[in-house]
Amino acid sequence: MEKLSVKNKLHNSFKNINTVIGTCENCNEDTILVSIVSEYYRCVNCGADTKQHINGSIRYLQLTEKDKTWLRKNPYSE
Numbered sequence: 001m002e003k004l005s006v007k008n009k010l011h012n013s014f015k016n017i018n019t020v021i022g023t024c025e026n027c028n029e030d031t032i033l034v035s036i037v038s039e040y041y042r043c044v045n046c047g048a049d050t051k052q053h054i055n056g057s058i059r060y061l062q063l064t065e066k067d068k069t070w071l072r073k074n075p076y077s078e
Contacts, residue, residue, distance in 0.1 A: 022060045024048060033060055040071060 018035035026048035033041035039052045041060055050060035051067055063071070 020052075020058075022058065025050060025060060025062045037071065037074070040067075 020033050020035075020041065021030065022033050022041075023029070024031050024033065024043040024045060026043060027046040029043075029045050031043050031045040033043055033050060036042055036049065040063075041050050041052060042048070043050060043060075049063050049068070049071070051063055053059045053061050
């Protein structure tokens with residue numbers, strides 16, 4: 001069996017991470033947003049958690065306390 005290099009191991013580990021480019025409502029920057037669970041993303045710029053909202057266009061909104069509670073109770077939801 002062929003040994004994987006560190007670079008290949010990292011690539012294989014991270015290739016399935018869902019990322020999008022969008023504007024973070026918290027820092028107002030165009031940034032990469034990394035999926036936490038379905039419809040929830042974290043800004044790589046400021047670390048804020050956002051919720052995807054689709055209504056004619058896609059926006060990423062700041063989480064409400066209700067959203068944060070749901071995320072804590074459902075960390076592995078898809």
